[in-house]
Amino acid sequence: MQSKEEILEQLYELVRPYTKEPIELGEETGLINEVGLDSVKVMELMTAIEDHFDISVPLNILPNVQTIGDFAEQLQLLLKDS
Amino acid sequence: MVLEATKTENNLPLRAADFPNLAAALDYAALGRTGSNFYNSRGELYAVLTYTELREQALTLAQRLRSLEPERGARLAIVADTQPDFLRFFFACQYAGLVPVPLPIPHNPGSHKSYVAQIRAMMRGCQASLAMAPAGYSDLLSEATEGLGLAFVGTPDAYDDLPERAYELQPMQADELAYLQYTSGSTRFPRGVMITQRAVLSNLAGIITEGLDVRTTDRCVSWLPFYHDMGLVGMVLAPLASQLTVDYLGTREFAMRPRQWLTLMSRNKATISFSPPFGFELCNRRLREGEAETFDLSAWRVAGVGAETIRPRALFDFAEALAPSGFDRKAFLACYGMAECSLAVSFAPLDGGLSVDQVDADHLALHHHARPLLVDTVGERLSEFVNCGVPLSEFEVEIRDDRGNVVPERHIGVIYVRAPSVMSGYFNEPGITAETLSPDGWLDTGDIGYRVGDSILITGRNKDLIIINGRNIWPQDLEQLAEQLPDVRPGDALAFAVPDTDGTDLALMVVQYREKDVDKRAELIRRLQGVIHAEVGVDCHIELAPLHTLPRTSSGKLSRSKARQNYIDTHLMNQVVSQKEKESATAALLQKQAG
Numbered sequence: 001m002q003s004k005e006e007i008l009e010q011l012y013e014l015v016r017p018y019t020k021e022p023i024e025l026g027e028e029t030g031l032i033n034e035v036g037l038d039s040v041k042v043m044e045l046m047t048a049i050e051d052h053f054d055i056s057v058p059l060n061i062l063p064n065v066q067t068i069g070d071f072a073e074q075l076q077l078l079l080k081d082s
Numbered sequence: 083m084v085l086e087a088t089k090t091e092n093n094l095p096l097r098a099a100d101f102p103n104l105a106a107a108l109d110y111a112a113l114g115r116t117g118s119n120f121y122n123s124r125g126e127l128y129a130v131l132t133y134t135e136l137r138e139q140a141l142t143l144a145q146r147l148r149s150l151e152p153e154r155g156a157r158l159a160i161v162a163d164t165q166p167d168f169l170r171f172f173f174a175c176q177y178a179g180l181v182p183v184p185l186p187i188p189h190n191p192g193s194h195k196s197y198v199a200q201i202r203a204m205m206r207g208c209q210a211s212l213a214m215a216p217a218g219y220s221d222l223l224s225e226a227t228e229g230l231g232l233a234f235v236g237t238p239d240a241y242d243d244l245p246e247r248a249y250e251l252q253p254m255q256a257d258e259l260a261y262l263q264y265t266s267g268s269t270r271f272p273r274g275v276m277i278t279q280r281a282v283l284s285n286l287a288g289i290i291t292e293g294l295d296v297r298t299t300d301r302c303v304s305w306l307p308f309y310h311d312m313g314l315v316g317m318v319l320a321p322l323a324s325q326l327t328v329d330y331l332g333t334r335e336f337a338m339r340p341r342q343w344l345t346l347m348s349r350n351k352a353t354i355s356f357s358p359p360f361g362f363e364l365c366n367r368r369l370r371e372g373e374a375e376t377f378d379l380s381a382w383r384v385a386g387v388g389a390e391t392i393r394p395r396a397l398f399d400f401a402e403a404l405a406p407s408g409f410d411r412k413a414f415l416a417c418y419g420m421a422e423c424s425l426a427v428s429f430a431p432l433d434g435g436l437s438v439d440q441v442d443a444d445h446l447a448l449h450h451h452a453r454p455l456l457v458d459t460v461g462e463r464l465s466e467f468v469n470c471g472v473p474l475s476e477f478e479v480e481i482r483d484d485r486g487n488v489v490p491e492r493h494i495g496v497i498y499v500r501a502p503s504v505m506s507g508y509f510n511e512p513g514i515t516a517e518t519l520s521p522d523g524w525l526d527t528g529d530i531g532y533r534v535g536d537s538i539l540i541t542g543r544n545k546d547l548i549i550i551n552g553r554n555i556w557p558q559d560l561e562q563l564a565e566q567l568p569d570v571r572p573g574d575a576l577a578f579a580v581p582d583t584d585g586t587d588l589a590l591m592v593v594q595y596r597e598k599d600v601d602k603r604a605e606l607i608r609r610l611q612g613v614i615h616a617e618v619g620v621d622c623h624i625e626l627a628p629l630h631t632l633p634r635t636s637s638g639k640l641s642r643s644k645a646r647q648n649y650i651d652t653h654l655m656n657q658v659v660s661q662k663e664k665e666s667a668t669a670a671l672l673q674k675q676a677g
Contacts, residue, residue, distance in 0.1 A: 033612030060218030
């Protein structure tokens, strides 16, 4: 099983292409207000994540995902089940 | 068990929505072998629901709903994910004498709070008695209904555990409501459009016969949300009322993998599909080198385009990129409509493609008159509008000036329509209804346009709505977010749409701000954009203005339209026009090459 840290490292790589300005990515980085994802970009990122981890991410987790750390936690749960 | 999608050809003569109510439309479709098919993001078929099965399941569920003894006409709110359960609940309402109210699903990360507030406002607005959400959204629904006193809130499973009794079901009749349609996600101003059975069936008949000339060989594909008028009326009810098979792809599955839309169209030789312009753009953007020829879009005869201002350029790009797939640009079908008219007002002629009217931009701005641009004039500025076709025969249309007089051909005015398809009003909002709908049945569409012959062309809106990627954004919601910041007071913010360089809406907000310090000003803008991103999920351009500079109307109210005009006059006009000129020139060139 992958640790949260391992997942985080992969997430940073997946999120980095979407940052508008070079910002430091961390667990607390907000996907919307800091990375600056709009609704189309969110979906692109979801696709990249699904392809990378080879899982299906249910849309209903999104409302509770504010930060990259939140996302890592959700992914850890999904990866455990898959 | 291997699932098999329902066939295209039916074993039943086509009937075009000549039914007294939606229940009767399903009763008839259930005699055939068509239905709906649901696909996941990898394009795999995961559920098949024939109209026969849908009817049986809806009748059973209707009995279970009656066991709760709701009043006739009580509202059942449905979190409308693209799943078979939505159809089952929607039609159970038709048989049980209830009014379904489709609710949106949340798209944005971190939107928990704003989403709960949004659907709570809708359910409070329509005084819902019952509510349903698929399992994944049930926590959000429970939170949103807390304290609202609903009789029953639950997942499809919870409803299926209700006792089934043999009640005598009385389907909704012609004068009763078919559904309530929320036209915007606004938490402060939710507006539930009331559509009767008679209204929607009248519109469906027009769509099926005059608009699309539906044949038994047609097959639809749709990724449009079920809580959107084009998704619900256009791609659920119209196929059902003409007994067509539909292949559904979830909206988010489309957004993640837009090319799945084209894969489905190809695989099933589908003939009809609709999208706002941005759907075509998104597909085109994601298309890979050499991929177009792997699709077979030669059967696609109606590529309907609506729901937002149509920018021909992006659609021509799509057609060009997909020409190797056999996509015919003549399949583009511009249409005009709104939830307040059930769905459709007008369609361009079939097999005609997009017809673009080029007019003199200066003359238009000065005289509100769309003077055609002569081909050989040089140096004149150009505006282009897409012809949205002749209104369905049930519609009377008038274009009126600001004194209410009907204007002649090619003169700009507000579009008013009257037809059996028009709504009965906004639920529980007599004030807003009276402002929109006259006692003799004329609806003020809020859209601005002109006529050429009997065809209508839309040039803009006078209502305040901002439309981004097909989503309706109410400026009041953006302003409220600004006013929640400690350094912005009520009345300090005005939001409105301005044309972006590509002709789409750009959300813009002018905020009065006392602070002179450059860093503090930049910080406020960042903070505000962050909160708008998080809550509404759109980019918003912020302009700071000195105190007491926002324009007001003669009665002292803040004026969005004046602020918008000021902004366009001072900032954007030159830039927009020069960009438009370039685009039009290319589009004209493309048309010439094509013709």
